[in-house]
Amino acid sequence: MRWFIKRETFRRPAAELKPAIAAHKRWVADCRQQGLVISSGFLVDGEGKPGGGGLxxxxxxxxxxALALIQKDPMLLSGGVEWELQEWISSVGQLATDAPSQSFTR
Structure with missing residues (x-):
């Protein structure tokens, strides 16, 4: 299976996106319960302050x-983020995850 990264930046203040963020977290948890290899997190600045976006x-x-899956993401559906999807091709090392071993296929 191949790795993909969705990078997003907020169009609006994080406080305005709280409902979408909560729905996004539930959506990711549901995907993981279905056996998909998926993980989400937010970005912080050099002082540890969040609010800029996520991966x-x-x-x-x-x-x-990958695109078909992320188009169901509540963060995208909210219209509150700019986003891009890219495939990540590892050239050195391995990426370990605590997710189940199954991944998303169309």
Whole structure:
């Protein structure tokens, strides 16, 4: 399976996005319960202050499958973030995750 990264930046203050963030967390948890390899987190600045955006890492069979999945993400559906999806190709080292061993396929 291939790794993909969705990077997002907030269009609005984090406080305005709280409902979308809560829905996003539930959505990721649901995906993980379904056996998908997916993990989400937020970005902080040099002082540890959050509010700039986040990253979502997932495994999928190809770009189309990864895109189909993230298009269901409540953060994207809220319209409150700018985002991009890219495949990540490891050249050195391994990425370990605590997620189940199954990944998303279309």
């Amino acid at each position: 979502l890492l997932l495994q999928a069979s190809d770009y189309a499958a």
